Amino acid sequence: MTVESPLDRLLALMRASFVKAGADAAAAESARVLAALPAPGAPLAAPLTESAHPLLAEVPEAARAAGGAWAVELLPLAAWLPWRYSYTPRPDAPGLENRMAWAELVGPAAPIRSDVVGFGLTVITRSTFYPPHRHPAVELYAVVAGASEWTLDGVTRSCRAGDFILHPSDVPHAMRALDAPLLGIYSWTGDIVSATAYL
Numbered sequence: 001m002t003v004e005s006p007l008d009r010l011l012a013l014m015r016a017s018f019v020k021a022g023a024d025a026a027a028a029e030s031a032r033v034l035a036a037l038p039a040p041g042a043p044l045a046a047p048l049t050e051s052a053h054p055l056l057a058e059v060p061e062a063a064r065a066a067g068g069a070w071a072v073e074l075l076p077l078a079a080w081l082p083w084r085y086s087y088t089p090r091p092d093a094p095g096l097e098n099r100m101a102w103a104e105l106v107g108p109a110a111p112i113r114s115d116v117v118g119f120g121l122t123v124i125t126r127s128t129f130y131p132p133h134r135h136p137a138v139e140l141y142a143v144v145a146g147a148s149e150w151t152l153d154g155v156t157r158s159c160r161a162g163d164f165i166l167h168p169s170d171v172p173h174a175m176r177a178l179d180a181p182l183l184g185i186y187s188w189t190g191d192i193v194s195a196t197a198y199l
C-alpha cells in the first residue's frame with residue numbers, strides 16, 4: 001500500500017483545481033502544465049523547513065473560504081511550505097514583502113525539482129495591489145479564493161474562485177486582492193529561469 005504524503009495530497013488538490021475545461025488558450029496551457037508536472041510521489045530535493053513568513057496569517061481565512069478540501073490539506077502544511085517574496089522593495093508599494101508571497105512546490109529550486117515547469121501557490125493580503133510586472137515565462141493562474149482584479153496589457157477584469165488567468169510571455173500584468181485574501185495556484189512554463197521585472 002502506498003501512503004500519500006501531505007505534500008502529495010496538497011499537490012493532488014492543486015492539480016485537480018488546475019484543470020481548465022474548454023478549448024481556449026488557458027485550457028491548452030493547463031493541459032501542458034498538468035502533463036509536465038512530475039508524477040505523484042516524486043522525492044523531495046530537500047526536507048521541508050518551517051516558515052515564519054507573515055503571509056501565513058492570511059492562509060487560514062483563504063483556505064476556509066476555498067472550501068473543505070483546501071482547509072483539510074493546506075492548513076496543516078502551510079507553515080512548512082517555502083513562502084517567499086524575492087523582489088526588490090518598491091518605494092510606491094511599501095511593505096509589499098509582508099503582504100504577498102508565493103510558495104513554489106515544483107520548480108528549478110522547489111522541494112520537488114523540475115526544469116520545465118513551476119507550480120505553486122500565491123497569497124496576497126486583502127486590499128493589496130501587486131504592481132505591473134512581466135517575465136518571459138508563460139504564467140497561468142487559477143483563483144482558489146478571494147475576489148480580485150487582474151490586469152493584462154492594460155485591460156482589467158474581475159475574477160473569483162474558479163477563474164483562470166493566462167499571462168502570455170513578457171506581457172505586462174498586475175493583480176489586486178479586494179476585500180479578502182487572494183489564494184491562487186500558478187504555473188510557469190517556457191523560460192522559467194529568467195526573473196520577473198517590474199515595469
Ligand SMILES: [Fe+2]
Binds near residue numbers: 133135139167173
Ligand atoms: Fe506574473
